Each structure stands twice: as C-alpha cells, then as structure tokens.
Amino acid sequence: MSVLLETSAGDITIDLLVKDAPKCCENFVKLCKIKYYNYSPIYNVQPNFSFQTGDPIGPESKDSDGGSSIxxxxxxxxxxxxxxEQMAFKPEFAKKRKHAERGTVSMATTVSKTNPDDRYASSQFVITLGDNIEQLDGKAAIFGEVAEGFDALEKINTAFVDSSGRPLQDIRILHTIVLDDPYDDPPGVIEPPSSPVPSAEQRATVRIAHDDVLEEQTDEEQMEKLRREREARAQALTLELIGDLPFADVTPPEQILFVCKLNPVTRDEDLELIFSRFGKILSCEVIRDKKTGDSLQYAFIEFATKEDCERAYFKMQGVLIDDHRIHVDFSQSVSKLSSDWRSSTNSKTARSKGGFGGFDSLEKRRQYRGAEGGKDRDDDYDYVFDKERRRAEPREGGGRDGGAVQDRERGGDKRKQRSRSRSPKRRDRHERSDGDRRHRSRDRYRDDRDRARR
Structure with a gap:
C-alpha cells in the first residue's frame, strides 16, 4: 500500500507498513484521502536528522489546533x-522497526498527561533525513518508508531555514494521492470531490510563497554587509563556546560612555569632575599601559542612568580638555561585562569545590614521581606503587634460599649501586665472608615474607 505526496520540493512516494502499524497506516491513508494534508507546511527541518509536517495550518499559527486524527x-x-475528543489516538510501536535508514516515516507523538508511559499521535508525521537516528526510537511510531523521491528529501535537507527549523521559502504538501487503500472509511468520513483551495488561516502563514521566484542579490554593498554580519555572528558564537562571552547575543551596557583623543596628562579625577555635571558617575577609568602606566588616551565613564549618558554624549562631542579636542561615543565594548561574569562564575565554582579549576573531576594526577627529589626518570620509572610494596612481594624461585639466590644474582649490581648512598654500617657487609652474607640474606627473606603475610 502506497501514498504519493506532491510537495513543492518534488514528489515523495511512501510505502506503508500495514502489518507493523495498521492503525497508523489507516489514519494516514484516510487523512490523505480527504485532502487534509493539502497545503500543509513542512517545518522543523533539522539537516541530516529529520523534518516534520502534518499540521495543516502550521504550529506557529494561533489558529492551529495541532492536527487531528481521522x-x-x-x-x-x-x-x-x-x-x-477523538483527535488523538494511541499508535503502535513495532520493536523491530528502528529509524536506521534515511526516509523512515513515523507518526510524531506526545506523552500522555495521565500516564507518562503512554504516547499519543494525531496527524503530524516525521521523515528522517539521515541514517541511524536513534533519538527517535520509542518516541516516533514508524509506519512507512520512502520508496521514491530522495531527491526531494535532499532539497528539503539543504533548504535555508531559520532558528526554529522553518524554511525561509515555504515548502508545502500540495496534493496527496492514495495509490492503494485496503481500509473501509470510518463512519462520517466524507471525501471531497476535488482538492480544496488553501484556507485563509493557511494563506496567513505564508512567509515566501513556494512558487515565488527569488531574485539573486547582486548589490555588492548589501552582500558585504551580510558577510560581515555572518562573520561577526560566528565569532560571537566562538567566544561563547570558549567562555569569553556569557552568551553570543550579549549587548554593551547603555549607560557607559567611550571617550578618546585624550591628552596623556588627563587623569581619572579630571574626567570625573568634568562629566559629573550630567549625572551621577559610578566609575571613570582612563585606560593605561600595564607595564609603563602611561595613558592610552581613551577612557570609559559609567553613568548611573542611560539618560545621563545620553546627555553627556550630545553635550561633550568635540569639547576641548587639556588642549585636546575629545571624541565621545556610546561604548561598544563588553570586555568589562565579560570579565565580571567570568570572575563571578569562576569564584563560585572555585570556592564551593576543590580539584583543578573548581571541579573534582578535573583534578591533576601525577602518573610518575621520578621528577621529584632530583631523581632521573630514566633510571627508575617509579610508578604509583611504593617500593616497600614492591619489595614485599614474594620472590620467584619457590624456596627460601632459592629466592634469595635469584634476588642476589639478578639485582647484585643494583644493590651495590644502592649501597653507595646508604650508611657506612651497611657498606661493611660487602667486606664480610660469603657465609655471613648468606645468613643475612636468609634473615632478610624471612622478614620480607612475614611482612608480606601480614
């Protein structure tokens, strides 16, 4: 059983999975039969993920009721x-069906208000624009798959959309044709003789009609303006991601005045005294070089109110201060605002939590200790376990003497090297006889064995 959707982006043929979701298929077929989807907008386009449609008026319209089942x-x-009261129904969820392939068609569902384990659907449906969309499994009820029309899906996928996912130029379902209908019509369903014209509510939602021919923008000045706006937006988003801005759309304060072309001898007190006649000043700062302390010949003056700042702007343009004619403007900088935000944020986390940067999970961990105490890491890696634990582990060889002999044969040179840094009393053992040395090895082995057992 199949249904053909004629959209402004191209024709889409959908094969319905009658055995897996009979109720969803019946609802979809009958809504197509009565031309319910005609002129329905395609909205919520998420590139390489999915798009949604099925609300005949559109979710942004105040006249929309969200759609109704058959x-x-x-x-x-x-x-x-x-x-x-029968606008919604409970759809089927086939466990074996997943949103694994591009073009999977499923009913959009919402959680029941009375039972959070139940989900209900009406007329809205979703078509995936990518493979393995696991986020929709269990939330959207699969009832079909696209058989033809993947070029139309690609046009929808690459369409220019706004922040809500709505295409800037309308993409709409123009007609629906049922190729095969095995279901009986529910009582009261009336099939129209022809496709109805778009309603007034539908026409009111048109932004740019699907059949409008858009002229290519050739104004170089306008194109350059758009390019700069997009570049500024991208830079703002980058600064937000790295934590330099609290949010990308941050705007400069309206009560701060920017003053430049100052005389290098002009001080903070001088400016504050001159500008204080326009209103209360919260702060006045001449920006100076960090190393030399010399004035950079510009300053920021923060007034208590926006109105005071505007009066100073109109009255102080081109005024002579210390033989320099100054220039004033409203501040376009958000550096101080960002600095205060970062300081506040960092202080809260650092004071309430330990670790590195205020987070326990980011605590620095040393993997080696060879760099401490003047010790070379090439001589001994010295991992996180202690030497005493390593020395306490049982030796190879099984027997009491055998273990001591192997330890002596393998590490004789190392023991001699260690003995140079030990006390003179331990050096004397190298001058003793072999019998005394073997006797001391047995005693040391017993001590190590008892320590390991404990």
Missing part, C-alpha cells in the same frame, strides 16, 4: 475536527 472527523477544507 477519527476526529476533520473537514478537508477547513481542517477543523467535528469530534475534538
């Missing part, structure tokens, strides 16, 4: 349901 008996022309 059992709500909606009218194909007015899109209004005559049985509002």
């Amino acid at each position: 059992w709500g008996l909606p009218d194909g022309a007015t899109k209004r349901a005559s049985k509002p």
Whole structure:
C-alpha cells in the first residue's frame, strides 16, 4: 500500500507498513484521502536528522489546533475536527522497526498527561533525513518508508531555514494521492470531490510563497554587509563556546560612555569632575599601559542612568580638555561585562569545590614521581606503587634460599649501586665472608615474607 505526496520540493512516494502499524497506516491513508494534508507546511527541518509536517495550518499559527486524527472527523477544507475528543489516538510501536535508514516515516507523538508511559499521535508525521537516528526510537511510531523521491528529501535537507527549523521559502504538501487503500472509511468520513483551495488561516502563514521566484542579490554593498554580519555572528558564537562571552547575543551596557583623543596628562579625577555635571558617575577609568602606566588616551565613564549618558554624549562631542579636542561615543565594548561574569562564575565554582579549576573531576594526577627529589626518570620509572610494596612481594624461585639466590644474582649490581648512598654500617657487609652474607640474606627473606603475610 502506497501514498504519493506532491510537495513543492518534488514528489515523495511512501510505502506503508500495514502489518507493523495498521492503525497508523489507516489514519494516514484516510487523512490523505480527504485532502487534509493539502497545503500543509513542512517545518522543523533539522539537516541530516529529520523534518516534520502534518499540521495543516502550521504550529506557529494561533489558529492551529495541532492536527487531528481521522477519527476526529476533520473537514478537508477547513481542517477543523467535528469530534475534538477523538483527535488523538494511541499508535503502535513495532520493536523491530528502528529509524536506521534515511526516509523512515513515523507518526510524531506526545506523552500522555495521565500516564507518562503512554504516547499519543494525531496527524503530524516525521521523515528522517539521515541514517541511524536513534533519538527517535520509542518516541516516533514508524509506519512507512520512502520508496521514491530522495531527491526531494535532499532539497528539503539543504533548504535555508531559520532558528526554529522553518524554511525561509515555504515548502508545502500540495496534493496527496492514495495509490492503494485496503481500509473501509470510518463512519462520517466524507471525501471531497476535488482538492480544496488553501484556507485563509493557511494563506496567513505564508512567509515566501513556494512558487515565488527569488531574485539573486547582486548589490555588492548589501552582500558585504551580510558577510560581515555572518562573520561577526560566528565569532560571537566562538567566544561563547570558549567562555569569553556569557552568551553570543550579549549587548554593551547603555549607560557607559567611550571617550578618546585624550591628552596623556588627563587623569581619572579630571574626567570625573568634568562629566559629573550630567549625572551621577559610578566609575571613570582612563585606560593605561600595564607595564609603563602611561595613558592610552581613551577612557570609559559609567553613568548611573542611560539618560545621563545620553546627555553627556550630545553635550561633550568635540569639547576641548587639556588642549585636546575629545571624541565621545556610546561604548561598544563588553570586555568589562565579560570579565565580571567570568570572575563571578569562576569564584563560585572555585570556592564551593576543590580539584583543578573548581571541579573534582578535573583534578591533576601525577602518573610518575621520578621528577621529584632530583631523581632521573630514566633510571627508575617509579610508578604509583611504593617500593616497600614492591619489595614485599614474594620472590620467584619457590624456596627460601632459592629466592634469595635469584634476588642476589639478578639485582647484585643494583644493590651495590644502592649501597653507595646508604650508611657506612651497611657498606661493611660487602667486606664480610660469603657465609655471613648468606645468613643475612636468609634473615632478610624471612622478614620480607612475614611482612608480606601480614
């Protein structure tokens, strides 16, 4: 069983999975039959993820009721349901069906207000624009798959959209054709003789009509302006990601005045005294070089109110101060605002938590200790376990003497090297006889064995 959707982006043929979701398929087929989806907008386009449609008026319109199932008996022309209590139904979720392939068609669902484990659907449906969209599994009820029309899906996927995912130029379902219908019509369903014209509510949602021919922008000045705006937006988003801005759309304070072309001898007190006649000043700072302390010949003056700042702007333009004619403007800088935000944020986390940067999970961990105490890491890596624990581990060889002999044969040179840094009393053991040395090795082995057992 198949349905053909004629959209402004191209034709899309959908094969319905009648055995897996009979109720969803019946609802979809009957809504297509009464031309309920005609002129429905395609919205919520998420590139390489999915797009949504099925609300005949559009979710942004105040006249929209969200759509109705066929059992709500909606009218194909007015899109209004005559049985509002039956606008939603409980769809089937086939466990074996996943949103694994591009072009998977499923009913959009919402959680029940009475039982959070139940989900209900009406007329809205989703078509995936990518593979392995696992986020929709269990939330959207699969009832079909696209058989033809992937070029139309690609046009929708690459369409220019706004922040809400709505295409800037309308993409709409123009007509629906049922190729095969094995279901009986529910009582009260009326099939219109022809496709109804778009309703007034639908026409009111048109932004740029799908059949409008857009002229290519050739104004170089306007194109350069758009390019700069996009570049500034991208830079702001980057600064937000790295933590230099609290948010990308941050705007400079309206009560701060920027003053430049100052005389290098002009001080903070001088400016504050001159500008204080326009209103209360919260701060006045001449920006200076960090190393030399010399004035950089510009300053920021923060007034208590926006009105005081505006009066100073109109009155102080081109005024002579210390033989320099100054220039004033409203501040376009948010550096101070960002600095205060970062300081406040960092102080809260650092004071409430330990670790590195105020987070325990980012605590610095040393993997080696060879760099401490003048010790070379090439001589001994010295991992996090202690030497005493390593010395306490049982030796190879099984027997009491055998272990001591192997330890002596393998590490004789190392023991001699260590003995140079030990006390003179331990050096004397190298001058003793072999019998005394073997006796001391046995005693040391017993001590190590007892320590390991404990």
